[in-house]
Every structure is written in structure tokens, then in C-alpha cells.
Amino acid sequence: MKKILSIILSLAMGFTAFAQSISVPPSGDNQKSSVTQWIGPVSVTINYSSPNVHGPGGEDRKGHIWGELVHYGFIDQGYGSSKAAPWRAGANENTTITFSHDVKIQGKDLKAGTYGLFLDVEKDGPWHWIFSTNSARWGSYYYDPKEDALRVETSPEDSEYTEYLTYSFAAREANNTVAYLQWENKRIPFKVEVANVNQLYVDKIRGELMGNRMGFDYQPWMDAAQFCAQNKINLEEALTWADNAISGQFIGREDFASLQTKALVLYALSRDAEADAVMNKAIKHPTANVPEVHQYGRSLLAAGKTQKAMEVFKINRQLHPNDTFTTYVGLARGYAAVGDKKSAIKNWETAIKNIPENQKGFLPQYEAEVKKLKGGA
Structure with missing residues (x-):
């Protein structure tokens, strides 16, 4: 009997290991997305998971995104080591942004590299984009302000309705562009410049x-x-x-x-x-x-x-x-x-x-x- 149980447990463990490695839809059906913009020879790439306004079950969340689904300020999410976490600026794994060369964000210097991208959403006053040196964590559950490479102020703008959270670029000039997140009825921009x-x-x-x-x-x-x-x-x-x-x-x-x-x-x-x-x-x-x-x-x-x-x-x-x-x-x-x-x-x-x-x-x-x-x- 013990031998049979041992065999069953071994098979179950094998099946579990196999199940963990197969390709399945992303959590919450938040499809992975990527967008790249070049500023001359400099590439800017944002990788993110894209939730939609209506949610995985089809429920209508219009009017309940900002300040509800997307929390204001820094909060304890009840999981992970962070007791004061910003919004992950997407879904699932970290939203990341990669710069092939040194750039300026909203006029402030940022070295080439890959950063976790977070957003401090506020009910009143300016919002802040956060570029974290730690880009490999899940969401913002383990956010640590000591790992901030840069914080810059931004102001949300009204926009046309956008069902799926989307990152894109506007105002593309020879030495700069404006990256932005757009979702539901808001657009949140930040300027990327290449000085040289x-x-x-x-x-x-x-x-x-x-x-x-x-x-x-x-x-x-x-x-x-x-x-x-x-x-x-x-x-x-x-x-x-x-x-x-x-x-x-x-x-x-x-x-x-x-x-x-x-x-x-x-x-x-x-x-x-x-x-x-x-x-x-x-x-x-x-x-x-x-x-x-x-x-x-x-x-x-x-x-x-x-x-x-x-x-x-x-x-x-x-x-x-x-x-x-x-x-x-x-x-x-x-x-x-x-x-x-x-x-x-x-x-x-x-x-x-x-x-x-x-x-x-x-x-x-x-x-x-x-x-x-x-x-x-």
C-alpha cells in the first residue's frame, strides 16, 4: 500500500511540474504587450500586461478604474514585503521600460538600462512616474523606494475612451518623444529626451x-x-x-x-x-x-x-x-x-x-x- 501511494505521489508531482511549464493564458487574461519607439539611434521599449476596462468576467468597470481598481497613493496591498506600494502601471509582472542609451525623463537624467515602471496616482495634486532599478518582480508587492532610480512629476490628461490599457508614443521629434499610458478616459504622459x-x-x-x-x-x-x-x-x-x-x-x-x-x-x-x-x-x-x-x-x-x-x-x-x-x-x-x-x-x-x-x-x-x-x- 505504501509503495502504491509513493508511486501515485510521484506521478502527481510529475504532473504538477509539467503543468507549471506549459503555456497557458496570462493571469486575468491580461495579454502581454510591447511597444518600441526610436529617438534617432536610441530605442525606448515598454513591456507590459494590458487589462481591459470590462475585466476578465465581462463586468463593466467604467467609472471605477481611477481611485478604485487603481488605488490612490501608496498602500499596503496585504501581500509581499511592501507596506506602501504604488500602482504597478499595468497588470501581472512588472511593467518595464528599457532605454538603450542615457536619456532625460521630464528633464531629469536617467542612465541606460531596464527599469520597473510604477505610477503614483493621486486624488489631488500631481501624479508621479517611478523608475525602479528592480524590474524583475511581480507587480508592486515588493516595491522598495530605496531602489528608485528616478521619480518625476506628471499630470493626467483627459482622453478618448480606451478599453485596453495601452502604452504608446506621441510628439515624435528628432531628439525627443512623449511616452504615455492611456486607459479608460485618462492619458498620463512623460517626456523622453536624448540630449546628444x-x-x-x-x-x-x-x-x-x-x-x-x-x-x-x-x-x-x-x-x-x-x-x-x-x-x-x-x-x-x-x-x-x-x-x-x-x-x-x-x-x-x-x-x-x-x-x-x-x-x-x-x-x-x-x-x-x-x-x-x-x-x-x-x-x-x-x-x-x-x-x-x-x-x-x-x-x-x-x-x-x-x-x-x-x-x-x-x-x-x-x-x-x-x-x-x-x-x-x-x-x-x-x-x-x-x-x-x-x-x-x-x-x-x-x-x-x-x-x-x-x-x-x-x-x-x-x-x-x-x-x-x-x-x-
């Missing part, structure tokens, strides 16, 4: 150029230099990257694009005379085509450098006599900019007479330019 997002890009770019096959082609070196020029960052090193694209061993290629890239960096460094010299070489380079030189001329017009633009449009016409449209459009725009309306009209009329098929959709605009010039002649 362009420097992080530069660091990543540098590693890519030096550490893999991308560095064995001139295009990535140009892309890297252009990024720095456009954002006015890391310009001295960007100049060496531009030179590498032009004349680097095995990979360098001197053409209009690589020369223009170097000029962009020089302009960003306020070394305009050197940049002009490089661009003079670029527009006369055998690889320079009509559209590239034309767009350079237009960029000069946009910058108010009308005389220089006029020179570029003339060079484009001289070097590409077989082009009977774009070079004349350039001359027309250049002459108009310097106030020579008669020459501008003449060149517009020549360009319109030779308009190619793929430009005919813009014909009304070109004719309007001529009409405007004639009206003010």
Missing part, C-alpha cells in the same frame, strides 16, 4: 566606417561627411572623411558628388573661399551633369548669392551646349535674379520652345514666369 542625438549618430557612423565593409566604398564616407555638414557637428573629422571619399587609398573617387561633399563641409566650417574653389572644380568636372550644376545654381539663388549663381548658370550653358532646356531655364532664373528682365524673358522663351515631354506638366508655371516678367518690364 547627433553625437550618438556620429559615434555610430565612426564605428561603421572603421569596423565593417561600408568603409571600403566612397559613398558611406560622403554620407558621413554630409551628415556632419548638415548638422554642423564634428566638422574637422568630417573634412577628413570627405577627403577620404575623394582620394582615400583604394576607395577614393573624385567626381562632382565627392567634391561637392567636401565643399559642404568647408561651408559649414565658414571657409567659404576654399569651398567656392572646390565647387568651381566640381561644376567643371567631367562627371558633372546638367541637373547637378543647375541645382547648385538654384541653391546659390536661395542663399541670395545671385551673381555667383549667374556665373554657374553661364558655365552650365557653356559646358553643355547640347542641352536646350535646363541650361536656358538656369539662365532665365539667373538673369531674373540680377534684374535683367529682357535676357530672362528671352531665355525663358527659348526653354519653353524646347520643353521636353517630361516637363510639359510644368508648362503653366514656366509661362507664368514669363508673364510676370513681361508685366513688370
